[in-house]
Amino acid sequence: MNLTFLGAAQMVTGSCYLLETRGYKIIIDCGLFQGSKHIKEKNYNEFPFSPKDISLVLLTHAHTDHSGLIPKLYKNGYTGPVYTTNATIELCKIMLPDSGHIQEMEVERKNRKFTRAGLPLLTPIYTSEEAADCLNYFKGVEYREKFELLPGLQVCFQDAGHILGSAMIEVWVTEGEKTLKFVFSGDIGNAPEPYLEQPTCIADSDYLIMESTYGNRLHGNTSDRLNKFRDVINETFAKGGNLVIPSFAIERTQDLLYYLEILHDNKDIPPVDVYIDSPLAVEATKIFRHSFKYFNKETQDSIQRGEDPLNLPRLHFSLTAKDSMAINEIKGKAIIISASGMADAGRIKHHLKHNLWRSEATVLFVGYQAEGTLGRRLLNGDKQVTIHGEEISVKANIENIDGFSAHADQRGLLNWIQCSGTPAEGIILVHGEEEAQSDLAQKIKDQVGIEPLIPSLGETFHWNESGMTRSPKHWSADSNLKAETAEIKPMNDKNEVSSNTLNEALTDLMDKIHKLSEKERQRDNQSDALRNVLEIRELVDNKLRLTNKEK
Ligand SMILES: [Zn+2]
Ligand SMILES: [Zn+2]
Incomplete structure (x- = not known):
């Protein structure tokens, strides 16, 4: 075998x-x-x-x-x-x-x-x-x-x-x-x-x-993460702000509800309105609600006692764009959980736009933020970000909890x-x-x-x-x-450049030249530069065709 x-x-x-x-x-x-x-x-x-x-x-x-x-x-x-x-x-x-x-x-x-x-x-x-x-x-x-x-x-x-x-x-x-x-x-x-x-x-x-x-x-331990979550919630609410959490829709969002239930049960936090604003997260939470038999004994017992993280007393789901926009009117004391987890797409961007400029608000990251995402820029301490073409100055408190994995x-x-x-x-x-x-x-x-x-x-x-x-x-x-x-193209080696990647890189380059020269109004330079790039592309295309034939 x-x-x-x-x-x-x-x-x-x-x-x-x-x-x-x-x-x-x-x-x-x-x-x-x-x-x-x-x-x-x-x-x-x-x-x-x-x-x-x-x-x-x-x-x-x-x-x-x-x-x-x-x-x-x-x-x-x-x-x-x-x-x-x-x-x-x-x-x-x-x-x-x-x-x-x-x-x-x-x-x-x-x-x-x-x-x-x-x-x-x-x-x-x-x-x-x-x-x-x-x-x-x-x-x-x-x-x-x-x-x-x-x-x-x-x-x-x-x-x-x-x-x-x-x-x-x-x-x-x-x-x-x-x-x-x-x-x-x-x-x-x-x-x-x-x-x-x-x-x-x-x-x-x-x-x-x-x-x-x-x-x-090594991830560190759960109780440290839970304590930090408690502190972030209480500090934000003491200032009267919203807590905005960019979160992956499936599993991480439901995990957050689980931790909120524990904090709530221990009276570590006051009763709080929680908004789940991501259609995917809402659907996933529904699936969790029907998955009782997959849960561990501890979760099953607490659900049977009526302490159900998936049915927190003040949990609100927003499915439609109208529901989502209504959340923008909330000025404080709400927890807003929305996707995407890296804040680079989805409804979370609206919530960031409406809360980042408020000094009483907090944005809490609970997952990995990849290079180049809005999440990473905020974590790096950028004080000015662009969301949907609008410049936003960052006054909110930015927090991060590591090790939710x-x-x-x-x-x-x-x-x-x-x-x-x-x-x-x-x-x-x-x-x-x-x-x-x-x-x-x-x-x-x-x-x-x-x-x-x-x-x-x-x-x-x-x-x-x-x-x-x-x-x-x-x-x-x-x-x-x-x-x-043998007829089928093997997967790319590290050194092999496919025509797709190349075309993308070249069109990127052409786009950049367009933008640059539009800015500087150098029409002549633009067409010169573009001609050069087109020439390069033709050369590389021919070279690729030859290499493929040799194979
Ligand atoms: Zn996995
Ligand atoms: Zn995997």
Whole structure:
């Protein structure tokens, strides 16, 4: 049997593994590549396999870095099932169409540029409608049920404690007399997490294929975060201002409600109006309300006592744009939770526009803020920002709580490896940056006595009677598959520039020249500069065409 690492190899996003056994091809997760332009470019590449030949798909959880390319599989000819937990299906019903919508918007924006530059137009990876259609093929399973999906292939989904419905998948592969047990960890939860069980301890595995996102970090403890949350709320309300929280719509928003319920219960904060202003967050909260059976005992008990974080007494949902605008009239003593979490899109921008200039207000960040986002600029202390074309001076208090994470930290990952008492024979690290992986690998070697393997993107591991071997950058050792995929463009190497990236860079450059010369009213210089860029593009285009022919 072969296992090929088609994503999340020495990087965090794009989880996708191809398992080949007895002529069957199984995909475990099929996620979007996220992050820099260069990484996102991979989403537009052809799959290095034919989706028509895939027998079935297993999905660990709903996050789009694991699920976000599944609609593309169907668009490219896959017609089989996706097995995942019922709660994951519910979350995918809102997340995948939303992801399709984002793809459409992104392509529309790029095409505006491409049209101006006279370049061929792009089509979205998939549309919102295509994403909604493929959900009909999803088949729901429950945790802890072991079943046979194909001859020689048994699976069992176990609770990963990461987000609602998240699973680790145990996969037993039998070839001849020999059975090997693989565990695909998906993302591993950061126990104790609101609502969720601890990540399941799994015994008797041959190989763990495990995430390593925070392999070199420790998160700090929950009570410190809760105390800071309490202080921020009380200080803001003492000044009479609003507390505005940019938050990811799914899981983080519901987690905040959970913490608010605890603070409220302990009488650490006064009764408070909480507004959830994001259609996606409202939908997700509804799904949580129907997911009682997935919650840990503590949450179930408190809901039964009537202390329900998802039904706080003064919790308000705003669905329509009109609801959202009404919140802008509130001058103080409200908590406004809205998306996006990095404040670079969505309704949160309106709330920031209406509160940033007020010295009595507070903006609280509870998640990672990427370089270049409005969230990062505010955290960096910018005193003047532009929102919807309007200059806003920042007088509000800017706060940040670190360590609200749904991922286990280094300690959590090491615990998970050892908690069953019978560590696996081999550990394969995925879903992590190189530094996190090498730190974690060293710790595992020291504490567990196993030297973890770190696959590179596109690498295949082979198993037969005599053991395991590795072959970098071969999609498969199976010569048929090789012949069949030889026609298909391989994923980009780090040094390879695709024509899409190049065209984008060049149209960006042309846009900038336009803007610059408009400002300085140097029409002649503009056309000179543009002519030069067009010449460069032609040269590079020709060069690319030649290189492709040589291949
Ligand atoms: Zn995740
Ligand atoms: Zn992930």
